[in-house]
Amino acid sequence: MAFSGLRCTNVYNLCGCIIKFRNFAPAIKNQLNNKNMKAFVFPGQGAQFVGMGKDLYENSALAKELFEKANDILGYRITDIMFNGTDEDLRQTKVTQPAVFLHSVISALCMGDDFKPEMTAGHSLGEFSALVAAGALSFEDGLKLVYARAMAMQKACEAQPSTMAAIIALPDEKVEEICAQVSAEGEVCVAANYNCPGQIVISGKKAAVEEACERLKAAGAKRAILLNVSGPFHSGMLTGAGEKLGEVLSGVEVNAPRIPYVANVTAEYVTEAAPVKELLTRQVSSSVKWQQSVEAMLADGVDTFIEIGPGRTLTGFMRKINRSVKSLNVEKLEDIDKVIEALKEN
Numbered sequence: 001m002a003f004s005g006l007r008c009t010n011v012y013n014l015c016g017c018i019i020k021f022r023n024f025a026p027a028i029k030n031q032l033n034n035k036n037m038k039a040f041v042f043p044g045q046g047a048q049f050v051g052m053g054k055d056l057y058e059n060s061a062l063a064k065e066l067f068e069k070a071n072d073i074l075g076y077r078i079t080d081i082m083f084n085g086t087d088e089d090l091r092q093t094k095v096t097q098p099a100v101f102l103h104s105v106i107s108a109l110c111m112g113d114d115f116k117p118e119m120t121a122g123h124s125l126g127e128f129s130a131l132v133a134a135g136a137l138s139f140e141d142g143l144k145l146v147y148a149r150a151m152a153m154q155k156a157c158e159a160q161p162s163t164m165a166a167i168i169a170l171p172d173e174k175v176e177e178i179c180a181q182v183s184a185e186g187e188v189c190v191a192a193n194y195n196c197p198g199q200i201v202i203s204g205k206k207a208a209v210e211e212a213c214e215r216l217k218a219a220g221a222k223r224a225i226l227l228n229v230s231g232p233f234h235s236g237m238l239t240g241a242g243e244k245l246g247e248v249l250s251g252v253e254v255n256a257p258r259i260p261y262v263a264n265v266t267a268e269y270v271t272e273a274a275p276v277k278e279l280l281t282r283q284v285s286s287s288v289k290w291q292q293s294v295e296a297m298l299a300d301g302v303d304t305f306i307e308i309g310p311g312r313t314l315t316g317f318m319r320k321i322n323r324s325v326k327s328l329n330v331e332k333l334e335d336i337d338k339v340i341e342a343l344k345e346n
Contacts, residue, residue: 038343039302040117040133042104042126044288045096045233047311053103054083055333056110063106066139070102073143078102093157093231097125097150098143104129104309105139107330114340119269119302121262121293123314124193124234125149127283135258136276148248149284152241157231161206164229165213169198169222178219179204182212192234193288196320201227203235234288242284249277267292290314294321306330306339 056063057079071077081089082099090096104126108115115133122130125146132142167175175191179202182189187208193201202212213224232238254276260269263279267289270276294305294317304326307314315327328339 036304037118037300037302038116038304038306039297040108040115040120040130040306040308041314042120042122042129042133043100043307043309043311043313044122044124044126045093045100046229047309047313048090048096048100048103049310050082050085050087050090052082052099052310053079053106056103056106057083059333060110063110066106066109067102069140070098070143073140074098074147091228093154094147094150097153098147100125100310101129101143101146105132105142107336108133108308110333111330111336111340114343117259117306119260119262119297119300121297122264123290124264124283124288126309126314127261127264127280129309130261131254131257131276134261136255136261136273137252141252145245145248145252145280149241149245152244153231153233153238153284156238156241160237162204162230162232162235162237163206163209164192164201164203164227164231164233165209166199166201166223166225166227167213167216167221168225170200170216170220172200174219175200175202175216175221178212178215182208182215187211188232188235188237190235191287192232194291195288196291196317198320199317203232204237205232234284234286236285238285242281245284246277246281249280252277262293262296264288264290264293267296269296290317291321294318298322298325304328304343306343 057067067079071079078095078098081095090099120130120133122128128142128146131137132139172194179189179191187205189202189204189208189212191200192203195201202209213226216224254273256273257271260271262268263270264283265279265286305318306328308330310331312329315329318325318327328342330336330339
């Protein structure tokens with residue numbers, strides 16, 4: 001396989017494998033406005049599946065070393081849950097988030113010298129994977145932050161009944177208007193994820209989201225689908241969780257990204273270390289501007305997106321944002337060589 005020759009002696013060096021591939025200059029103007037650029041993007045919570053990463057663990061010494069390091073960092077064998085657990089076990093936020101992060105980052109590392117993005121981005125949780133890929137965070141710190149984020153979010157979600165819902169085929173402005181009306185009546189309900197044209201996810205207290213769904217359908221939404229989640233992700237109800245993450249972030253070293261990454265909160269490029277901690281703290285309770293992030297990358301010349309990690313959610317969004325661009329996926333071991341070959345032909 002493409003990664004069979006990779007060997008590193010410790011996690012610092014393993015992370016260095018990702019960082020050293022390209023020596024990008026700090027100035028973003030020298031990196032953008034080119035044609036035929038590649039962006040590597042990373043999925044968030046909800047893409048997990050039982051068995052994720054098992055083929056990597058069993059066939060790559062590099063992947064096995066990283067997975068075992070993760071078990072040590074977390075203090076429990078997350079690989080047992082990822083490889084052989086139940087859907088219910090894997091769906092717990094405190095498990096899901098580190099599991100998706102590990103699957104994504106280790107898959108990227110297993111691409112070896114063929115991991116050469118011009119820019120990167122991640123959806124919600126995936127932003128941490130993107131930061132490791134961009135060289136702003138080490139593998140170890142990225143995992144520790146993801147776990148701290150997951151624990152803080154799970155605790156906040158358990159505090160009061162809350163949920164999310166996907167709204168299909170209604171203008172963003174109308175969704176925002178109705179959410180504001182419901183919130184004005186005393187219950188939290190906000191636009192949480194701007195995923196793609198015709199799909200926006202709302203978040204908040206359970207009763208408020210249910211009420212908003214009824215009003216949105218009456219306003220012309222094709223569908224309003226309650227999601228199987230237990231928390232008001234990316235709403236003001238998680239401000240406290242973001243603050244707890246911020247406390248952990250204060251003790252973590254963040255480097256300037258070696259390649260541009262696009263932040264969820266602003267849908268703008270980040271090329272310096274200074275704003276990263278604030279953006280990650282705000283992200284927990286702020287809307288994810290995914291469609292806007294993709295549009296920013298498209299405007300600057302990206303014509304190929306490679307989704308790395310479980311599922312093909314981001315690829316689905318891409319097809320609705322712009323069908324003309326090329327989308328590739330690395331989810332399983334067998335995908336790596338296929339994607340590498342496709343990139344060489346591009």
